[in-house]
Amino acid sequence: MGYKLTPAGFGALLDELATNYQIFGPVRYAGKGRLAGTDLTTYGPVRSVSDLVWDARTTFAPKEVFFPVKESLLYFSGQEITEPSLEMKETLVFLRACDLNAVSRLDKIFLANGPEPDSYYARRRQHIHFVLMECQEGFPGCFCVSMGTNMATGHQAALRLENDHYLLQALAEPWIALGERYGQPARVEPVWVEKNPLTVRVPERVDIALFQHELWREYACRCIACGRCTLSCPTCSCFSVQDVIYRDNPERGERRRVWASCQIDGFTDMAGGHQVRADRGDRIRFKVLHKIYDFRRRFGINMCVGCGRCEEVCPEYISFARCVNTLNQLMEVQGRDA
Amino acid sequence: MSYNTKELIKNAYRITSQRGFTALRIRVPGGHLEASYLGLIQDIARRYGNGTVHLTTRQGFEIPGIPLDKVPEVNRLLAPLLEKEAALGVPIENFQAGYPAAGTRNVTACIGSRVCPFANFDTIALAQKIESLIYPNHYHVKIAITGCPNDCIKAHLQDIGIIGQVEPEYDPGRCIACQACVKNCRQFIVGALEMDNYQVQRDGKRCLGCGECILQCPMAAWTRGPRYYRIVALGRTGKKSPRLAATFLEWIDEKAVLQVIANLYRYIDRHIDRSLPKEHVGYIVDRTGYQVFKEELLEGVDLGPKGRVARELPFYGYSYDRNLYMEG
Incomplete structure (x- = not known):
């Protein structure tokens, strides 16, 4: 069902929701950007229609709404252990097609990777509902079309901002009822981005011989291991575990999981001091191949959704897209030589 | 030849080593200028000067080799630059008469947040605002503005150096304990951050407000809070006891900065030794002492909840009395 809504109508709809x-x-946070005089656009509570940002990509991905940066897994007090209960309101997340596709990648890791689903993720995830924000065109550095993530499913409704009004495609309740109440019936067909200025060609196969390629040595010099590429990535799911002992009572404390990054020092530290990937070039290789190769070998789809965030946030101008295209060229050359 | 050198100097012309020739200093508040003015500067240098232009240490242009009898003509050409000053709010009475004063030097600034990621604010905009507050003025005062404690503009060698500060705000819920901020602060700054129980603790009394933790943080756990300023005072070079400025005020807002600068001119007016042809503010403070300086500069100034004032200015460590430490 399609509806046309005025900003006031859509505002009233949100109020009811x-x-x-x-x-x-x-959402845009004024003056909260890294650099003085800049804003931070990221996921946050939407209180009114005007809060929704359409003209910029968010620095961080929507995953933090249902995969919190920090989550208490259990509390301990002496010998007792309690698992925190969760009371969570039904939650709507407005997001783009790439980010909605990214949710399916997170679902694979948290719900379908091990013998049991991750209960902490699962119990939040069941309360999450999605509204697609349609892209008229991508942002610089987007390559969703290359990754096949320009289209999406699994949302309750799709929303398009067109000139001075909103077009709503209601695919499920409560959206049909809300559309009837606050909008005018209209013909709304989904619109998908069909072309990005940037094309990324993912190699079908990556040869293990490429592990030693000089390409990674270049990144070893350029990367500063800050972790921004992974922390802004909508599909990265790694976390570390912290046991926090309360300062005022060492008998009590909590175990938390906290986002972690394969790019940041310490990620692969093992007892005895061994580091699996001390070299930053190796870390980038590990990340890139996970995004476009290893994940696909396990789950049948590429992990990367082409949102372009990792490139935009990199202070050293390292381009994931260029890296993948270079790998593809190297594999093509190898194919020809064989 | 008959020229009033005092008047020439106040008109921003210099008595030079070449008899009969002068050099004109063009003010560039904040060291930033629309490129369109370069044509005018080039024109004056070619038609009236010796065809060269010197970039001054105070971010202005100095045009040497101008015959003294051409000063009135050159002054008439300066109208567009004086109009630019007027647009900043500087009161200019006669746009044909050249610069109305030269004692208060060009307000210099590092390039600031328009270009530099380290800068905590738009230094050029503040320089232009201060220009309108203090110019024209014959008192010899040097002010410089810098976006962060790297102090690329050398604010520590000025009478008043203004250093941008930001209060970093920490959201422990976003911190992944990567320690990027802690390591950076310890290695390159003052070590105001410590990791305790996977959470960063900031020593607010030690923190310089440089904002590096915000730049380092990959999670936006550190974000920009309110902007403040630190004022370093009474730095100087010169043939008598050069010294680096010391922190006079910190964590004050822009309104307080502007009030302190306005008060500085009242202080000079009260205490300057009028028997001398000129007296640089630093030497006035040498006479009155810091306590008088402090009291008068803080008159009517609201330092706000975070503002801090120096009990005394700890000047030490450098002396021109080389007999104290040189052999022979």
Whole structure:
């Protein structure tokens, strides 16, 4: 069902939704950018229509709404252990097609990777509902078309900002009822980005011989191991575990999981001091191949969704897209030589 | 030849080593200028000067080799530059008469946040605002503005050096304990950050407000809070006791900065030794002592909840009395 809504109509719709849902979406925080005088666009609570940011990609991905940066797994007090209960309101997340595709990647890792689903993820995830924000065109550095993530499924509704009004495609309740109440019926067909200025060709296969390629040596010099590429990535799911002992009572404390990054020092440290990937070039190789090769070998789809964040946030101008295209060329050359 | 050198100097012309020739100093508040003015500077240098231009240590242009009898003509050509000053709010009475004063030097600034990622604010905009507050003025005062404690503009060699500060705000919920901020602060700054129980603790009394933790943080756990300024005072070079400025005030807002600068001119007016042809503010403070300086500069100034004032200015460590430490 399609509806046309005025900003006021859509605002009233959101107000009604807010009584039963918590709503997250791309929001701009004035003056909160890294650099003086810049804003931070990222996921946060949406309180009104005007909060939703359409003209910029978010620095961080929507995953933090249901995969918190920090999550208490259990509390301990002497010999007792308690698992924290979760009371969570139904939650709506406004997001783009690439990011919605990224959710399916996170679902694979947390729900379908081991013998049991990750209960902490699962219990949040069941309360999450998605509203697609349609892209008229991508942002610089996007390559969703190359990754096949320009289209998406699994959302309750799709929303398009067109000139001075919103077009709503209601695919499920409560959106049909809300569309009827706050909008005018209209013909709304989904619109997908069909072309990005940037094309990325993912190699079908990556030869293990490429592990020693000089390409990674270049990245070893350029990368500063800050971890921004992974922390902003909508599909990265790695976490570390912290046991926090309360300062005022060492008998009590909690075990948390906290986002971690394969790019940051310490990620592969093992007892005895061995580091699996001390070299930064090796870390980039590990990340890139996971995004476009290893994950696919396990789950049948590429992990990367082409959102372009990793390139945009890299202070050293390292381009994931260029790296993948270089790998593809190297494999093509190898194919010809064979 | 008959020229009033005092008047020439106040008109931003210099008495030079070449008899009969002068050099004109063009002010560039904040060291930033629309490139369109370069044509005018080139024109004056070619038609009236010796065809060269010197980039001054205070971010202005100095045009040497101008015959003294051409000063009135050159002054008429300066109208567009004076109009630019007027647009900043500087009161200019006669746009045909050249610069109305030269004692208060060009307000210099590092390139600031328009270009530099380390800068905590738009230094050029503040330089231009201060220019309108203090110019024209014959008192010899040097002010410089810098975006962060790297102090690329050398604010520590000025009478008043203004250093941008930002109060970093920490969201422990976003911190992944990567320690990028802690390591950076310890290695390159003052070591105001410590990791305790996977959480960063910041020593607010030690923190310089440089904002590096915000730049380092890959998670936006550190973000920009309110902007403040630190004022370093009474630095100087010169043939008598050069010294680096010391921190006079910190964590104050822009309004307080502007009030302190306005007060500085009142202080000079009260205490300057008028028997001398000129007296640089630093030497006035040598006479009155810091306590008088402090009291008068803080008159009517709201330092706000975070503002801190120096009890005394710890000047030490460098002396021109080389007999104290040189052999022979």
